[in-house]
Amino acid sequence: MPTRTEGNAPPDGRVVWADVAKGACIVLVVLWHVVVKDYLRIDWRVGLPVPGAWGLLGEQLLPLRMPLFFAISGVFAANAVARPWRVSGRPRIARNLYLYAVWLLIHTALLAPAPGFPTDRATHPGELLAQLTVTPSNLWYLYALALYFAIAKALRRVHPAVLLTAAGALSAVAATGLLDSPGNRGQVYQNLVFFLAGVHLRPYLTRWADGASTRRLAGTGAAYAVGLAVMAFAGAQRWPGVYLLVSVLAVAFGLTAAARLARHRVAGPALARLGRRTLGVYVIHMPVLALLDRLLAASVAGLAGPARALLVTVYPVLLTALVLALSLAAHRGLTALGAHWLFDLPRRRAHSNPEGETMSRIDVPALPDRTHVEEAARALSGRVVRTPVLHSPAIDRLAGTRVLLKAENLQDGGSYKMRGAMLAVGRLAAAGHTGVVAQSTGNHAVAVALAARRHGVAATVVLPVDAAPVKVDRARAxxxxxxxxxxxxxxxxxxxxxxxxxxxxxxxxxxxxxxxxAGQGSASLELIEEAARRDTPLDALVVPVGGGGGIAGACLAAAGTPIQVYGVEPVGCDSLARSLAAGRPTPVAPAPSLADGLRPGCVGDLPFAVARTAVRGVVRVDDDAIVEAFRLLLLDLKVLVEPSGAAALAGALRLGEMARPSGGGTEARPSDGGRQLTVGVVLTGGNVEADLVARLAGDRMTVGVAA
Incomplete structure (x- = not known):
């Protein structure tokens, strides 16, 4: 029987230090609430200044907790800011506002019977309306996430230096107390700059974390401590810019500490797991704490002697651990009962792929950064096959250029779809999901089924009624x-x-x-790397296009290089070509084609957002050209590919033909200053029916193949 992957294994495609930072932040948030809302209200009657020490510690961590939380949230949101509103608005804005409103109502109802518990609660409709709109409650993180993302997206064309300067000025002024800041509005003012820093400075923050060392940890910790001391002894907390500067030092320390903790064999995996489940803790922990306060406070206050002396020291730690455990258990229980509407919008668009945790969403790997494809390749190393790159002199002669073929037909599951499926399903399994759903013409369904089995989760795949039997059988198997x-x-x-x-x-x-x-892009990245290793760097990359995931990944893999990326579509199934001409995703009524995997009807929103500026051109090929490429691969290289994969070679041959003087085109040139150009071709899959192979290979060859 398949089993779930080990919980301490880094999930595919996730940045572990960022999850560790989130986990540490949610622990500090709960600890602070435990201290100020329960612990300090107990009459401990001890001669030691332990309660005061806990209160002081919580105050010293104020410049760290939420600024670091929002900086990490900005890092996660950076790619979504560049996407169209229709793609990013629902999961990033509507979803957070929905969750804020739902849990504000729940908190208002659950905390009403505990009037003595010190937390913001609405006592009449006017206060509730204010909390829903302009005076956010203790759930203000969700409110701020939606607001910050809307600001970041609306102002994404403003120079980051201008934006960060303005947000920093707002934070500095808010810290002085000069702005009217009822409720948690002041926190909203102060933390915008850290979210925007995460969005616009993500590469720098990532490099900072990657270079974390013991010396840097000590240095940033000392700087943070000095800043705290200046605020404490000079009374400088409300001096303009001082609190902001100390918070910046705290974030630098927090990033360094998180990166170091991520390498710890015990603390790293534990905090990372918690960091992927922060939403449930964040929205549930306050009612849980209120309940425990009512149940335990009187009993704890009644203790005497050594028990009280011991408990006064460790009580915040014990109660924090209990609140975390109960909150996580409540989240799991509610999810198991089907109450997903408590943690996500009731209806979800297919491309948003929510994870059930707003604060655990991470768009890594994501568009449009090449580094995310590189991260995907590292995450997939050892989990998928690094397929060979093939070369045929006969194909070179036909194409008029050197052609390198990435044999993804030899991939697990028979196609490069295994890469994206392993990345996506692995990430969802690590986030606690017990099942996934997918639809496709076949290869993606097979890949998701295999990935789900490896990660110990259930899979349901929806295939067309006319799907190739070999793909149906593989998915079931x-x-x-x-x-x-x-x-x-x-x-x-x-x-x-x-x-x-x-x-x-x-x-x-x-x-x-x-x-x-990003997973699909790792195939193109491997091809680019292998070509460079052979001292035949690619000049062009040719990828077949269905919904566009593969060519979008190829564009990301080739970003920052002189490689030109071409798409290949069957005649009559040319959604990408028409979309590029129209400037928006344009559906087509797919014509019949042997390449069943290249007939989706419309290129996807996210792939189009990448391809519209990165693709050099699209080549259309008919079934005759696909059959010739299929036979050429089978008879010359003894490689069996499906027609959708053979279409890529057909496109490369067509490009070579168009480049010849009589070819009627100039999209590619077989030479450049006497140097032979190199074209990379991704053979995307090999799941083909035996009778189709016999039919396509049975006729007399019409292309010249060297004996």
Missing amino acids: AGARVVRAGTTVEERLAVARRIAEVEGHPLVDAYDHPDVV
Whole structure:
């Protein structure tokens, strides 16, 4: 029987130090609430200044907790800021505001019977309306996330230096107390700069964390301590800019400490796991703490002698651990009961792929940064096959250039779709999901089924009624539940969405998903690296296009290089070509084609956002060209690929033909100053029916192959 992957293994595609930072922050948030809302209200009657020491410690961590939390949140949101509003607005703005409103109402109801518990609560409709709009409650983090993201996206074209200066000035003024800041409004003012810093300075923050050392930890810790001392002894907390400066030092220390803790064999995995589950703790812990305060405070205050002396020292730690454990248990229980609406919007679009945790969402790997494809390649190392790169002199002669072929038909599951599926499903499994849903014409479904089996989660895949039997059989053999529905993407998506909503499992889209795009891009990255290792660097990269996940990943892999990326589409199934011409994703009614994997009807939103500026051109090929490429690969290289994969070689041959003087085109040139150019081709899959192989290979060869 398959089992879940070990909980302490770094989940695919995630930045462990960032999860550790989040885990540490949520611990500090709960600890602070334990100290000020429960511990310091108990009459300990001890001669030692222990309660005061705990209160002082909590105050010294104020410049660290939320600034670090928001800096990490900005890092996670950086890629989403560049996406269209219709893609990022719902999961980043609507979802957080929805969760804020739902849990504000829940807190108001649950805390009403505990009027003595010191926390913000509305006592009449006017106060509730104010908390919902302009005076955020103790759940203000969710409120601020939505507001900050909207600001970052609306002002994304403003120079970061100008934006950060303005936000820093707002933070500095708010810290002086000059602004009217009822409730937690002052916190909203002060922390915007840290979210924007995470968005705009993510590469620098990442490099800072990657270079964390013991010396840097000591240096940043000392600087933070000096800043705290200056504020304490000089009374400088409300001096303009001082609190902001100390918070910056605290964030530098926090990033360094998180990166160091991430390397610890025990603390690192534990905090990272907690960091991926912060939403449940954040929204649930206050009612849990209020309940424990009512149940335990009187009993604890009644203790005497050594028991009281011991408990006064360790009580905040014990109660914090108990609150965390009960909050996590409540989150798991509510999710198991199907109350997903408490942690996510009731209806979810397929491409948003929510994880059930707003504060655990991370767009790594994500668009449009090449580093995310590199991170995906590292995460997938040893988990998928590093497929060979093939070369044929006969194909070189036909193409008029050197052609290197990435044989992803030899990948686990028979296609490069395994890369994106392993990344996406692994991440969801690590986040606590017990199942996933997917739809595709076949290869993505097979890949998701295999990835789900490896990660110990259930998989339901929706395939068209006319799906290739070999793909249906492979998905079932991997343990997936197979549902057959319709013949179009829209029909399959409708069924997949219903299943996902009823069962509470996330939908892993075949191409409109950042993890899938980055995973697919790792194949192109390996091809680029192998070509460079052979001292034949690529000049062009040719990838077949269905929904666009593969070519988007190729564009990311080639970003920052002179490599030109070309897409290949079957004639009559050219959504990408038409979308590039129209400037927006444009659906087509797919014509019949042997390349069944290249007939989605419309390129995805996320792939198009990358391809629209990064793709050099799109080549259209007919079935005859695909068949010739199929036979050439089979007879010359003894490589069996499906027609969708062979389309890539057909496109490369067409580019070579167009570059010849009589070819009628100038999209590619077989030479450059006497140097032979090198074209990389991704053979995306090899799941093909035996009878189709016999039919395509049985006719007389029409292309010249060297004996």
